Amino acid sequence: MKKEINNMYETVKKYCSIDGLSRYEEKVVDELKKLTNDKKIQYERDGIGSIILFQSDKPKSGPVIQIAAHMDEVGFIVQDITDKGQLRLSMIGGIWPLTVIGTKAIVYNAEGKKYEGVFGHTSIHILELEKRNKVPELKDLYIDLGFKSKKEAEDNLIEIGSRVCLTGDCFLMNNEYAVAKAMDNRAGIAVLEEIINRIKNKKLKSQVYFVGTVQEEVGTRGAKTSVQKIKPNIAIALDTCASHDTYQAIPGIQELGKGVALRIKDMGTLMDPKLIDYLMKLGKEYNIPVYKYVAQGGGTDAAELQYGNGGTATITISLPQRYLHSPLGVCSMKDLIAAADLIEKFLLKIDQKEFDKYIKYN
Ligand SMILES: [Zn+2]
Known part of the structure; x- marks a missing residue:
């Protein structure tokens, strides 16, 4: 076996x-x-x-x-790009936003080039008290690729509709369970x-x-x-x-x-x-x-x-x-x-x- x-x-x-x-x-x-x-x-x-x-x-x-x-x-596509170059998202399939926040995101540009980024969030230290016990929604999600501006994102051919994939390590747990x-x-x-x-x-x-x-x-x-x-x-x-x-x-x-x-x-x-x-x-x-x-x-x-x-x-x-x-x-x-x-x-x-x-x- x-x-x-x-x-x-x-x-x-x-x-x-x-x-x-x-x-x-x-x-x-x-x-x-x-x-x-x-x-x-x-x-x-x-x-x-x-x-x-x-x-x-x-x-x-x-x-x-x-x-x-x-x-x-399941994953996301880019809905629009903020002035600071962060990506707002439209959902493909059903994802509970809580499960991706703080993890690595992969974004593909118009030529299929892969970019690594973060599903961003506000650090707990500066999060308003009333938001701490609230579950984040799709509208709160964004991706940070380290760009300084919308122009920088566009120069990298990140565009409306660019696809976004989840990431996770793949390993065998306790000799029986695949994790991925x-x-x-x-x-x-x-x-x-x-x-x-x-x-x-x-x-x-x-x-x-x-x-x-x-x-x-x-x-x-x-x-x-x-x-x-x-x-x-x-x-x-x-x-x-x-x-x-x-x-x-x-x-x-x-x-x-x-x-x-x-x-x-x-x-x-x-x-x-x-x-x-x-x-x-x-x-x-x-x-x-x-x-x-x-x-x-x-x-x-x-x-x-x-x-x-x-x-x-x-x-x-x-x-x-x-x-x-x-x-x-x-x-x-x-x-x-x-x-x-x-x-x-x-x-x-x-x-x-x-x-x-x-x-x-x-
Ligand atoms: Zn299925």
């Missing part, structure tokens, strides 16, 4: 070290292409950038399956890559498409476009979810290291009960830890995937994570390995007969 944990951690580390704000996912695409590069694997793109990978000798019949993990991460920024959803991308490499030489009886979707964090947009191209019978969204196993978190079932978390419901989707049963049984059969849970916040690509092809049997397979949408997210490598195991077993088993018998509405 130790070797598997280390391998998975190394994969997660590669993907988490990439900056891939929504709409700017190309570096994640490049890494995914590189790490799955094999004549057995081909890819297509959709019109807004999602990548669709599949076996070169994929069967011409059998159920069509889409497995989607989003490639994008953008864990949501590079953990899912790492699992997607692992499954592609496991099955590429296998003879499947279904037509499987592995999709790195774009712009999930701003409204599941890459799921909406890729599902139109693929027209799946079965769809799986592979994404991180909130873990409840930390001090003062509201009660909830998901925790790190407990295995695959099968989502039953969230704000956008009631997952397919037949598919849930099928995967629960599969988990039991192969001794893979799997449990059900109801999400108390958030949604996934499943919300769009379910509308594909006149209605698609859809589920979300979740990877519990602590500290979502912040500079340091934490996932158990055991959970990622369990998710890869379960999906691999599913792909090796499912065929037209199984689909017609257990999943399709007759």
